[in-house]
Amino acid sequence: MTPPSFDPDNNAPLEKVLIVVSKGSLDGIYPALIMANGARMEGIEASMFFTFFGLNALVKKTMDSLKISTVGNAAMNMAMPLLGMPITMPFPTAVGAIPGVSNFATHLMNKKMDELDIPPVGEFLEMISDAGGKIYGCKLAMDMFNLTKDDLWDRVDDILTVGDFYREGAGTRTQILFT
Template identity: 60%
Template structure:
């Protein structure tokens, strides 16, 4: 493939949300960058912190309330994608867990690792994983609350300094 544009050599990916479906795009982009030989930094902030907290990273959920695109998951239940997924059904206890379980099963089939294993893989691939200082303060977290793959805690300024020359991607 010919490409006259300068190839991307560095990316900084921000993950600011903590739903299972909201964390994966950041993980896939970071890992995919390393697979292409692109330097990658992965920065978790705000509710995205859930993905790097020991207490929560294994239990991220798919939001089934107020998620108007959830009917995309219908084919996983062998139902047509045109069937709507009403928010009221999403609010029934257990539905979010069931949706999460289904999505995880589907991902395992596609060889997409669970969040913890994925973060380990991304870290081993040489990407830097960082957490946001302000989010740490806001959610009353200490370094000990975070998984060991988190390399450090950064202020916004430090994040920008680390992102010098990188394309910044907000997910």
């Protein structure tokens, strides 16, 4: 078997992306959904692997109520313009911890995303799945959180081990992204 040759002038397009999703907050999940859907829109294959807290986006009971992380998020000042305040205004972690603040920030963010035609998590996953993207849960994380396939969204393609997921990446024009 000949190994694939390295050609620095080869500008052939990317063929596949594998996206590992390990964070379960709204702001942890959306970048992965947008990257996966964007790949399919460009004709690039996309597989998503939800592991650790990322599984929050696949659990039927939680997937449509993900929250913005307002605690320990040093960039929350970026949300200030949504309240009509300057982007430079600090948002101390102590404020983020006040009950209701995360809900409120989430509400503002969801409203803004709706204006930009960004779908809610469940519908976004449906779009990616309809587009031929693959949605996988991580077996080890499922065991850790005592989850079974019945707890997950009906259209999850499979529960995979890490090795299974890497095998999805076969081919020389694959990239693995970690979000």
